Amino acid sequence: MKIAVCIKRVPEMDVRFKIASSGTSVDETGLKWDMSDFDGYAVEAALQMTEKLGAGEVVVITLGPDAAQETLRKALSMGAARAVHLKADTIPFDNFAIAKALAAELQGGGYDLILFGKMSIDSSNGAVGPMTAELLNVPCVAAASKLEIANGKGTARRELEGAAELLEFPLPAVVTIDEGVARPRYPSLKGIMAAKKKPLEVKGAQLGDVRLTVTTMALPPERPAGRIIGEGPAAVPELVRLLQTEAKVL
């Protein structure tokens, strides 16, 4: 089984972001970067599938600037066989432009399964996976929390609001991965060494028109500083009074 996993390099989120002087992006000074969380689950799911079958190949693909190769190397060190870097100076916000560039690379690649994280943790659109499926004209399940592949057929579970659904689909297919599927492994030292020798192909990204852009980025209004109103059960009457008279939610 040949599996492609499309991954993205994103900033680590455990920081206080600043806005760049352009006003249209975050200031990248001092940010640390890593593979987007859900993409890690997708890489892990792909590796587990090929390991279980004892056959197959996992190819990781990313789109972005040269630094995105770090993210590909991480996936290679987890166990992916080879990597493709679709080079673009910046990653556009236009999800359809990205899907077109990915579909151009995936088309004719002979993949049985194409995985994405359900969304990137930075731009949080969750659109590129299903769009790529449409462009390739293959079935798609978005945000699968369980995924099994057997006999050329997939079964998946999706979480809905207060419910869930089970789905069936034939391969080849695109599936975007929610976090329930597989906890990503940490690269071993051996894996990190091996990754340095694995093939990483660089190509230009065929993005086309960009028709969805970020015009401004801003920090959300700060919540008023928190207030501790008291300790233990004795503070309950004051809380109830504030909920009734100040917040007016009770």
Added chain:
Amino acid sequence: MANHVLAFAETRAGEPRKVGFEAVTAARALADAAGGEAHALLAGAPGIASRAESLGRYGADVVVAAEHAAFADYNPEALASLVAERVKGAGYRAVVFSASAQGKDLAPRVAAKLGVPLAADLTSVQLSGDKVVGTHPVNTGKVVATVSLTATPAVVSLRPGAVTATEAPRSARTETATPVGDAGASRVRVTQTIAGNTAKLDLGDAPVIVSGGRGLKAPENFKLVEELAAAFGNAAVGATRAVTDDGWRPHSDQIGQTGRQVSPDLYVAVGISGAIQHLAGMRTSKTIVAINKDREAPIFKIADYGIVGDVLEVVPALTAAVRQAKGGS
């Protein structure tokens, strides 16, 4: 018809959902700004057209009803084709989905069929000259992006709850739409819909959410959270990722970056320290109450009202007080 706007009216089990009314409200506002009509597309099993009136109540001038047995369950491929064909045929200015679980699956498919990007998960949307612009939280809600769509049609999805469904009654004309090709021949099939506890309010619909974390110490103590939610009467129960990972609660209850993102009127965090992961899912709540034994817990930095103390003592006292307040009002 280039000034008309189409809303996708999501349904479940044969009934329009609140998130669908929110999409109609947003479509109504966009259509008013563009000088066009608001249309709502309602697909379901035969009989669904009888629900058209409810969409007129939220401002749809036209309800496009598509009745087919293959639409009884969510049918992503046939629905995407249906919506895309309707949009191509009628030449809408904009198409509005909810960024619900279903909308997150459907909207990008439709956008791709139309060859345009999707402005996803918007918390506001408006027409600005020849562009559609909106706001969208990025980087786990720590940054807000204003995005601009120059494509036509402008395809957008709205974060559930971000736009309040507002009645703007009119008696909607009904048109019909028929599936493209064989709607029953979709490659992706929903084989089973597993209903949650339907008696429970969904996290996206509830004005009050009571949420529990590891500070509850043991899964059996989650009943304190449920009892407090029951005392409010209009509350849903949520949980942190730590708690759902440990199997105390189902994954569907998880609030946070990787779970549900909610903005209720009141969010009560019980035994929750306030990891960034969790805050990303609830920081936009209107009023936040936190009960935690650790005075230094990050949740107190964003809580409007914090009580430091043992949740096993404070929560039962609060439950009793809320019950009394509700009973007395």
